[in-house]
Amino acid sequence: MVAIGIDLGGTKIETQIFDENWDIVEKCRVSTPKTYADLVRALADQINWARAGVGDIPVGIGAAGLIDQNGCALTANLPATGHPIEADLASLVGGPVSYLNDCRTFTMSEAIFGAGRGYHSVVGLILGTGVGGGIAINSKLLSDPRSLGGEVGHIAAPANVIFAHNLEILPCGCGRSGCYESYVSGPGLSRICKAITGRDLSPQDIAAAYHSDPGVEKSWMIWCEIVAELLISISFSVDPDAVIIGGGLSKIAGIDQFITQAFIRRSLPGFRIPDIKIAQGGDSSGGRGAAFAAWQQNRDEENGVIAHEPHLKKWGQTVEN
Numbered sequence: 001m002v003a004i005g006i007d008l009g010g011t012k013i014e015t016q017i018f019d020e021n022w023d024i025v026e027k028c029r030v031s032t033p034k035t036y037a038d039l040v041r042a043l044a045d046q047i048n049w050a051r052a053g054v055g056d057i058p059v060g061i062g063a064a065g066l067i068d069q070n071g072c073a074l075t076a077n078l079p080a081t082g083h084p085i086e087a088d089l090a091s092l093v094g095g096p097v098s099y100l101n102d103c104r105t106f107t108m109s110e111a112i113f114g115a116g117r118g119y120h121s122v123v124g125l126i127l128g129t130g131v132g133g134g135i136a137i138n139s140k141l142l143s144d145p146r147s148l149g150g151e152v153g154h155i156a157a158p159a160n161v162i163f164a165h166n167l168e169i170l171p172c173g174c175g176r177s178g179c180y181e182s183y184v185s186g187p188g189l190s191r192i193c194k195a196i197t198g199r200d201l202s203p204q205d206i207a208a209a210y211h212s213d214p215g216v217e218k219s220w221m222i223w224c225e226i227v228a229e230l231l232i233s234i235s236f237s238v239d240p241d242a243v244i245i246g247g248g249l250s251k252i253a254g255i256d257q258f259i260t261q262a263f264i265r266r267s268l269p270g271f272r273i274p275d276i277k278i279a280q281g282g283d284s285s286g287g288r289g290a291a292f293a294a295w296q297q298n299r300d301e302e303n304g305v306i307a308h309e310p311h312l313k314k315w316g317q318t319v320e321n
């Protein structure tokens, strides 16, 4: 066995043990406790259960939210905000545990094992109840858990698109306003449809009706344009080889083609566009990505590579790799 991955969600905790081929050999699912003390205890119990059979192998946890510069969690769906969850867990299990944002673990999983395999630079994009992402360059996540790199849902959507369709600039849960998430999340798609048609439709309703209902089709096309704008914004800074789309909205048939076509219509003509693909990892993506990231970090530390350290050089020296 090489690593343990824990997918920590608002309702369940799933622990997975991976073998040398990165296949799951054993897993265990429990409900997510409602208090912080119970949550940390439940995670420690899961880690101790998994390590009982396989020894002291790396553990990665993927969860919604962020860890701030003081080591404290910031999360909407877990009772952990303001608590130093990594440090508390480490003291309970007697060693470090990697705690990562779940959009980053999704990206890691897709870049290594999924639809992004073989590409040099991969952007993962989750389009669900919320919107988040991650960036993997050369099989490594660009940012650590304490960084905002990948929080693409909270980039402000461009006025040229929002005003063109008379959409409102809305306050976001993050405290800013006009964020992409307000338009391209599942609730955002419903919001666009309401603004265009006056009707309250779920994303599933919209996916079922856009072929036959002109108002719904217009809403759907506006949504695709705004997603494309987000990807164009990312391309102007990262220029990824591939974009891998996950989350509930990725299940809408043909979504990759719609977004690709919108990207082509809106981007600069004559430049390449990233391959836009649907995620392959399924429900185990988060745990596998977390486990791989923890394993990779452990390997790099053993090899003397300091994670996330930029390649510094002194004047007159050249830098290998």
Ligand SMILES: [Zn+2]
Pocket (backbone or CB within 6 Å): 153, 154, 172, 173, 174, 175, 176, 177, 179, 181
């Ligand atoms: Zn926001």
